[in-house]
Amino acid sequence: MIPRAPKGTDDILPPESERWRRLLREFDDIAERFGYGLVITPVFEATELFGRGVGEETEVVEKQMYTFEDRGGRSVTLRPEATASVIRAYLQSGTRGVFKGAYAGPMFRYEQPQAGRRRQFHQVGVEYIGEASPDADVEVIEVGYRLLEVLGIGDAEVLLNSLGDPEDRVEYRRLLAAYLDERSGDLSPDARRRMAGNPLRVLDSKVDSAVVADAPVPGEHLSPAAQEHISAVRSGLDAIGIPHREAPRLVRGLDYYNRTVFEYESASYGAAQSALGGGGRYDPLAAMLGGPEVPAVGLAMGVDRIVLAMPVSEVSAVLDVFVVTADPARRATALALVRRLRGDGVSADLDLGHKSLKSQFRTADRRRAAAVVVVGEEWDAGRVTVKDLKSGAESSVAAQEVASWIRGH
Ligand code: HAM
Numbered sequence: 001m002i003p004r005a006p007k008g009t010d011d012i013l014p015p016e017s018e019r020w021r022r023l024l025r026e027f028d029d030i031a032e033r034f035g036y037g038l039v040i041t042p043v044f045e046a047t048e049l050f051g052r053g054v055g056e057e058t059e060v061v062e063k064q065m066y067t068f069e070d071r072g073g074r075s076v077t078l079r080p081e082a083t084a085s086v087i088r089a090y091l092q093s094g095t096r097g098v099f100k101g102a103y104a105g106p107m108f109r110y111e112q113p114q115a116g117r118r119r120q121f122h123q124v125g126v127e128y129i130g131e132a133s134p135d136a137d138v139e140v141i142e143v144g145y146r147l148l149e150v151l152g153i154g155d156a157e158v159l160l161n162s163l164g165d166p167e168d169r170v171e172y173r174r175l176l177a178a179y180l181d182e183r184s185g186d187l188s189p190d191a192r193r194r195m196a197g198n199p200l201r202v203l204d205s206k207v208d209s210a211v212v213a214d215a216p217v218p219g220e221h222l223s224p225a226a227q228e229h230i231s232a233v234r235s236g237l238d239a240i241g242i243p244h245r246e247a248p249r250l251v252r253g254l255d256y257y258n259r260t261v262f263e264y265e266s267a268s269y270g271a272a273q274s275a276l277g278g279g280g281r282y283d284p285l286a287a288m289l290g291g292p293e294v295p296a297v298g299l300a301m302g303v304d305r306i307v308l309a310m311p312v313s314e315v316s317a318v319l320d321v322f323v324v325t326a327d328p329a330r331r332a333t334a335l336a337l338v339r340r341l342r343g344d345g346v347s348a349d350l351d352l353g354h355k356s357l358k359s360q361f362r363t364a365d366r367r368r369a370a371a372v373v374v375v376g377e378e379w380d381a382g383r384v385t386v387k388d389l390k391s392g393a394e395s396s397v398a399a400q401e402v403a404s405w406i407r408g409h
Pocket of ligand 1: 080081082083109111116117118119120121122123125126127253275276277278279280281282297298299300301302303304305
């Protein structure tokens with residue numbers, strides 16, 4: 001039997017992968033324009049990083065990590081997310097002050113797989129490190145929103161909440177713990193166990209949603225400074241026309257957050273796992289890893305989910321042009337034309353075997369070419385026939401002008 005890809009993982013192949021390529025290109029472009037440099041960190045890290053960074057009591061660390069011992073006896077973990085790694089890299093490199101980094105790559109969480117919830121999934125994200133201003137929160141939220149917008153997901157909305165500062169949390173935790181204590185008879189064993197360690201994590205529990213629905217919310221217990229911060233974020237988003245909505249129960253599943261937390265939702269993506277991305281401010285993380293106090297805010301977008309939400313019209317043809325010829329004597333000419341088109345920035349290909357014209361046309365279809373260029377007798381008069389594969393329309397075009405003709409269509 002031919003081995004299959006592991007459960008919860010996918011092979012991303014053409015033409016589907018064209019959506020991925022489009023998304024990655026747009027992200028790259030936005031990240032560059034907003035001033036985020038490329039960051040590449042290891043796909044596996046010392047397990048300790050996630051226990052300390054993401055939080056021992058979180059669902060991600062408790063149940064979802066791919067952790068193993070390497071041949072040297074070290075415990076390593078396939079990264080379930082990248083924020084802890086980026087902050088580690090920032091601290092390890094001795095960088096000081098503002099640092100803006102963007103990343104893209106696979107993450108790993110042992111989850112119950114379904115559409116949009118995979119064991120190997122992909123994120124693109126940015127981290128704005130070293131800046132405490134609410135304007136940094138607004139910028140980061142804008143990056144994710146602009147990405148969705150340019151990909152045709154124009155109905156995205158930002159769900160916004162504030163978790164307050166660690167000091168606000170002390171009072172909130174007390175109130176929450178008292179409430180959960182009162183309702184402990186209705187809680188799952190998992191939630192009862194989490195109550196002792198970090199009651200906030202009970203709010204992530206899907207099986208305890210009835211109890212969670214009536215729980216006190218963090219937004220009611222904010223210090224004036226935290227309140228001012230979230231209001232500034234709200235008015236910053238209003239000023240640039242990014243739709244947002246209060247989500248008082250949004251707490252996010254990772255321990256490093258304070259103040260602003262947010263997620264993106266869209267009606268174009270109606271599945272049960274509805275967040276297309278999320279993030280927040282995580283000022284405590286650097287110190288959680290043993291570093292100095294460094295304010296930071298960031299986001300990660302779920303590539304697998306965004307691709308599912310992209311309108312079909314956003315999937316472009318894989319190839320601009322497939323060049324065919326019926327005459328084996330013209331193969332070298334066809335190949336030279338393909339080379340020239342590629343040089344002119346047009347994606348072009350041809351069949352390198354000795355197939356019939358009909359079979360070359362079939363390949364053009366299968367390869368999702370937008371047009372076929374036929375190199376035939378009219379080549380001797382400096383012309384080719386271009387057939388638009390969508391409309392079926394044929395045009396005679398000067399061989400020298402194929403690239404500009406294609407671009408104009
Ligand atoms: P997160 O909310 O855990 O945040 O993940 C961000 C996004 O990744 C989610 O909104 C979702 O779209 C996608 N995602 C998460 N798990 C899966 C999965 N199993 N399958 C498919 N997609 C998934 C973080 O990871 C934080 N590091 C974000 C951040 C950056 N916060 C600050 N900076």
